[in-house]
Amino acid sequence: MRGSLPAGLEGVLFRNGPGLFSVGGVRYRHPFDGDGHIARIAIGRDGVRYTNRFVRTAEFVAEQRAGRMLYRSFGTNLPGGMPANLLRMRFKNAANTNVVWHGGRLLALWEGGLPHRLDPRTLTTMGPEDFQGRLRNPFSAPGRWLSPTLPFSAHPRIDAETGELINFGLVFGAKNRLLIYRVDADGCMAPPEPHDLPRFSFVHDMAVTRKWLCLLLPHADFDIPRALFGLRTPVGALQLATHRPMQALLIPRAGGEARLIDAVPGFVFHIAQGFDQADGTLALDLARFEDYPAFDDLETLFRSAETGHDSLPRLERLIIDPRSGRCETHRWSERGAELPTTVPGALGEPRRFVWSLGAPATRGCPYFTALQRLDTETGMLAVRDFGRDLVGEPIVVGTGGGSDGAARWVLSIVHRSASAKTELLVLRADDFTDVAAIELPHALPPGFHGCWAPRAAVGER
Ligand SMILES: [Fe+2]
DSSP, X not given: OEEOOOTTOOEEEEEEEEEEOEXXXXXXXXXXXXXXXXXXXEEETTEEEXXXXXXXXXXXXXXXXXXXXXXXXXXXXXXXXXXXXXXXXXXXXXXXSEEXXXXXXXXXXXXXXXXXXXXXXXXXXXXXXXXXXXTBOOSOHHHHHHOSBOOOOSOOEXXXXXXXXXXXXXXXXXXXXXXXXXXXXXXXXXXXXXXXXSSOOXXXXXXXXXXXXXXXXXXXXXXXXXXXXXXXXXXXXXXXXXXSEEEEXXXXXXXXXXXXXXXXXXXXXXXXXXXXXXXXXXXXXXXXXXXXXXXXXXXXXXXXXXXXXXXXXXXXXXXXXXXXXXXXXXXXXXXXXXXXXXOOOSTTOOOSEEEEEEEOGGGOSSOOOEEEEEETTTOOEEEEEOTTOEEOOOEEEESSSOSGGGEEEEEEXXXXXXTXXXXXXXXXXXXXXXXXXXXXXXXXXXXXXXXXXXXXXXXXX
């Protein structure tokens, strides 16, 4: 370890991300297909302890036993073309997107299926979690054939004030539906709340204000026949029309009619925060792509500076007015930004600071080598760039209380390109100066999302 761990930094960091990129000699075509790998880093006065395991979903276990690919996944079809993929619409749950601690459960999440419950101390997979049957698909027989269970997005919002978790899932078919899930602090889920969706779309994250749930629906098409016949992967069958305006779907939290408002063009994976303003508008701080090439066209995405695409997401504030139906956007910075986040706390409480990954505007593609903190009061951006090293999602850790002032440290996994080693960085939350760096026992991709949990709750003394 370089530096020293500060007194007060005590807890357990859980990280999830794709950790295995092939099976039986077949390499996955898309990074979203990588099998979920959980890293657990316990920090306390006695030092640092590292544990890691793959999420042993039924599909992962079956494929590892067989030594070959048995399931189609989001971006990779089974070898053998159409005959091998025809009508095979049950996909591998990659369990690779997020890991959350809520209601006494540690859950590995993947937006297309059920969460998987893990032992928070050993990371042993305890099985899929359907919340006492609440996530069984209650809709039509063809819908149940496609998916016997309901999807649970990888971006639940947890209210630190009430302990409530709010999440969503999208179900498509003859009727397109949005399901809203509410799970209380004890892990008990209320009956899912269905809402009509105007059309097929693709949504990864949701904003929750005091008054509203807000989803940004991009214009998307899904080529069902080609996916069904195995001529395209699911990701290859998905097309986003980023030149067309997204629609903001607003659902009143207290009940009442949902509203649909034309927003701005583009595509949004991640929303840092949403809150209501005194004039009745909603403010959303998020990372927006103006242009996103075809989902399975990673070559174009990562060569976008050369191909004329502008595929670098940027931090913006969307102001949505539910009364007039107007939407405006303000760009915070031309620099690239992704995986934006704030201090965890009460849902819908405005936060002054937004932390994110960063990249110079000239890079043109989502290859993030910086951490940055936006001050939404002054518009100033504090940046630390790590050169050629890839950095992972910033996890903001504070002294409790959930206010901006409580933010003390930022934790981030960084992959050192020169040494091919991975470190956990502990940095000051305000200016990213070094506090400590801990080398992990093996190289690890920075992954997608994770959480910070209290030591005692997850089996550390
Ligand atoms: Fe995400």
